[in-house]
Amino acid sequence: MPDLAIQTSGLVKVFGETRAVDGLDLQVPAGAVYGVLGPNGAGKTTAVRMLATLLRPDGGEATVFGHDVVREADAVRSRVSLTGQYASVDEEMTGAENLILLARLLGHRKPAARERAAQLLEAFGLSEAAGRQVKTYSGGMRRRIDIAASILNTPELLFLDEPTTGLDPRSRNQVWDIVRIVVAHGTTVLLTTQYLEEADRLAGRIAVIDRGKVIAEGTPGELKSSVGAGAVHVRLRDAATRPDAERVLTEALDATVYLDADPVALTARITGNGREAAAAEQASRALARLAEAGIVVDDFSLGQPSLDEVFLALTDHPAAEEAAA
Known part of the structure; x- marks a missing residue:
């Protein structure tokens, strides 16, 4: 299909006895951000x-813009660029030197390479750091120079493999802004991430993968509604009351209650029949029931499902469990 950037059918990759990718089916529309969401070990990077x-x-x-990734590998390579999880530029060189060198390797003449490097350094807010060695850059700056290197020649498809892992919130927002700019200039982006919020902010559609397979696919709104209209988060005054609070919330919400690592915290998903208003009403009743039981609540909130809650709903195990596996 000409409107698909990527199409896979039954894609498999095996390492020894481990099926890292186990029958992966994807259809990625061209011209937008497509998110691939999953924990460590789910098969995202291998795919x-x-x-x-x-x-x-x-x-x-698997095909990329209609070209088979095995039989027409050269045609695929000419259309794609990849930014991995770790900085791939030379840390002993300056930001400008890295971009100029890579531009020259891509076929730009020296004046054009310098001009393109200067354009990207300015666009990514790195002009003042252009003359500094990359090893002196912050984590966010390294991710920006990495992405800049990936689009020296504008690719038709850019793979961003967990580009914001380990970044602080400000740096993460800067990377998100860069992704939006790249897409606005016509590049399709396949973004892998562990963060539901990141996929929500950037992707038009998301595939959730676990143990090498797609277990859910849809818009961010469709995925959230599939695991409930919201999640109740409760913090108690006294940790000794948590068993009673768990019982009260289970009865009031008719939902499974999860005990957080914090000994005074609990979480429960609310279906609300898919409606936020109904979820809010259920949460209010639950808070009243806690008060009636004499359980003091220091904090009570109704928010969207987290990544862990999505995975609990879809796979019966939390994302952290997979990450540790």
Whole structure:
């Protein structure tokens, strides 16, 4: 289909006895951000490396803009760029030197390479740091110079593999702004992430993968509604009352209550029949029931489901469990 940037069918990659990707089916529309959401070990990076022709699939098929990633690897490589999880530029060189060198390797003449490097350094807010060695850059600056290097020649498809892992909120927002700019200039972005918020902010559609398979796919709103209209978060005054609070919330919400790592905190998903107003009404009744039981609540909030709650609903295990596996 000409309007698809990526199409995979039954894609498989095996390492020894581990099926890192196990029958992956994707259809990624061109011209937007497509999110691939999953915990560490879900198969996100392995899938990206196959689509970028860095790994050969052990089964299934995959095309990028209609070109088979195995039989037409050169045609795929000419259309894509990849920014991995770790900075790939030379830390002993300055930001400007890195971009100029890479531009020259991509075929730009020296004056054009300098001009393109200057354009990207300015666009990404790195002009003042252009003459500094990359090893002196902050984490956010390194991610920006990495992405700049990836679009020296504007790719039709940009793979961003967990680009904001480990970044502070300000740096993460800067990377998000850059992604939006890249897409506005016509590039399709496939974004892998562990953060539901990141996928929500950037992606038009999201595939949730677990153990190498797609377990859910849709818009951010569709995915949230699939696991409930919201999540109740409760912090108690006294940790000794948590067993009673768990019982009261379970009865009041008719939902499973999860005990957080914090000994005074509990969380429960609310269905609300998919409606935020109904979820808010359920949450209010639950708060009243806690008060009637004499349980003192220091903090009570109704928010959107978290990544862990999505995975609990879809897979019966939290994301952290997979990350540790």
